[in-house]
Amino acid sequence: MVGTRDILPWLLAPPAEFRAAAKAIEAADTLDLAAVRRLAATAMDIDQLRRFAKLAATLADPLAKAGFTPVKLGLVGSHTLDYVPDALCGTAPRHGLVVTTVRADYGQVVQAVLDPASPLATANCDAVLVSLDPQILGLARVRLDDGAAAAAVDGAIAQMQTLRDGIRNVIGAVPVFQTIPLPSDPLFGGLDARLPGSPRAMIENFNRRLMQDVVGSGDLIVDIAFAAAQFGLDRWHDPRGWHNAKLPFSLDVAPLHADHVCRVLAALKGKARKCLVLDLDNTLWGGVIGDDGLEGIKLGQGNAMGEAFLAIQNLALDLRSRGVILAVCSKNEDANARLPFRGHHDMVLKEEHIAAFVANWTDKPTNLRNIAATLNIGTDALVFLDDNPAEREIVRRELPEVAVPEVGDDPSLYPGLLARAGYFEAIAFADEDRARADMYQANAARLEASASITNIDDYLDSLDMVMTVRPFDAQGRSRIAQLINKSNQFNLTTRRYSEADVGAFEADPAKFTMQIRLTDTFGDNGMIAVIIFDKGAQLWSCDSWLMSCRVLGRRVEEAVLAIVAKAAKAAGATALAGTYIPTPKNGLVEKHFEKLGFAKAGEGDDGATLWTLDLASYEAPAFPMVIEDLTGESAPAVTA
DSSP states (O other), X not given: OOOHHHHXXXXXXXXXXXXXXXXXXXXXXXXXXXXXXXXXXXXXXXXXXXXXXXXXXXXXXXXXXXXXXXXXXXXXXXXXXXXXXXXXXXXXXXXXEEEEEEEOOTTOHHHHHHOTTSTTTTTTOSXXXXXXXXXXXXXXXXXXXXXXXXXXXXXXXXXXXXXXXXXXXXXXXXXXXXXXXXXXXXXXGGGGGGOTTSHHHHHXXXXXXXXXXXXXXXXXXXXXXXXXXXXXXXXXXXXXXXXXXXXXXXXXXXXXXXXXHHHHHHHHTTOXXXXXXXXXXXXXXXXXXXXXXXXXXXXXXXXXXXXXXXXXXXXXXXXXXXXXXXXXEXXXXXXXXXXXXXXXXXXXXXXXGOSEEEEESSOHHHHHHHHHHHHTOOGGGEXXXXXXXXXXXXXXXXXXXXXXXXXXXXXXXXXXXXXHTTTTOOSOOOHHHHTHHHHHHHHHHHHHHHTXXXXXXXXXXXXXXXXXXXXXXXXXXXXXXXXXXXXOSSBSSOOOOOHHHHHHHHTOTTEEEEEEEEEETTEEEEEEEEXXXXXXXXXXXXXXXXXXXXXXXXXXXXXXXXXXHHHHHHTTOOEEEEEEOOOTTOGGGTTHHHHXXXXXXXXXXXXXXXXXXXXXXXXXXXXXXXXXXXXXXXXXXXXX
């Protein structure tokens, strides 16, 4: 029996009185969100996940109101899936989700996906997880005849393409595919990899083609093959479980499988973490800089400990290169804390890589809140790496929404634990992601610059802003979908659309769409707003209006309105309509339409408010920016 802490070593063990802790949460008169988060962030075994799944189902509504994202997930498989719903639903809150599942009947994979009257097709699923095994795909037995191996893989890929098309077109959901773990028992020994007809070679070929030929834009893939290889194929596979109950892997690893699936779903819904916050002493280098001095700390080539800390820094730098923001939170004198960044020859991380540098004697939960505020992100977007168990514990207690990996006391293990935890799971990667860390860092510089200017108009003028507006297009599609699914604070309706939906909007003449970028003297802010209006003959209605909080206070929203109003007037419309649908995170835009001059027109369900703007009386003001309007639907561009 493998312990769950061995499977998910970055998590704490569940409390000894787990069932009592769950009962206490369930019995409370009001939602104890901190207690839910703390229990969710433990390495639960399959029985504990089953109990926690029941708790999550009981608390589904209050959790959703507290900011957890609901996901309805369809499950289709060629093997036993009885244990999967509990594992997924119990794991989901760890990743900011509330998952409910709809399971197809055993073995009814094609029927469930292609029949428009099937329970799966009528359940209004957000996504469908496809779980197939080598046996059903024809990849489990050796094929040594000429062309037989290629034909087998072609057939398996054709099956997956059929399922993809069905999930997209019949069910209207996002397909979630899984790669297939390699067999643990070789047929030819080391020669397996070179013979196209060995099960290992066919499965490797299938996995590669699944990623390249089947999984399209907006689809998801969970790399279970890699997870199994990381964990160990001998421990992943369970021949007895397969023959007795058609279990595709050992029940012991069900929590790991569920974690990998949930982290991908979380990335789809914009729940992946954004920022790695680093302690310094004995985390980025060995020793205490204030006591040991620059020459006394351990860092760099030449000794095992120094190389271990160098590996941590290299991972942090690699994460930054793919868009993860880096910050420092250290109990230290600021001048001492910066010494290695400025003067140690083996220091890979430099001050210019750090978006928020906080070194003082204030408690770390307070400093983490300040870091999040400086970066304009939520504390639930933070991952905190600290060698000190006492500091980890106080952060977990005070800020349970912050991810705090349990790294132990061996720095050589820190990079692997941090990487395997999946905090920064990605489902796409674009130029925008590559530049994200620089964008947040530049925004911190803007805040610092604004501190020396007391007049807001002078500050905005000093930024030399250029706002570029385009309709949705194929080039921006992935980033648009990413923003739609992860923007929570400046989001008027918080409607979520897939990449396929965004593609459909591009071609829909009844939609007015805008993707907006902003540059200034500090650099490119990237895509900072996504707007969708439904065009009516007399009334244009706002479907979605979301913006990056990085550009709050720059009058971008006023400029957006000017462009929409101009396009609507040109099309003959007389009014604009908007809806604000409140969520736990979007309170800052409650008065958005009111501030823009809309009149309140009524109230809807769940506290929603309705607003209208008479275009005959609307006049656009001057703006502190150059506006390049490339929507093609309005009069010449509004400029500063």
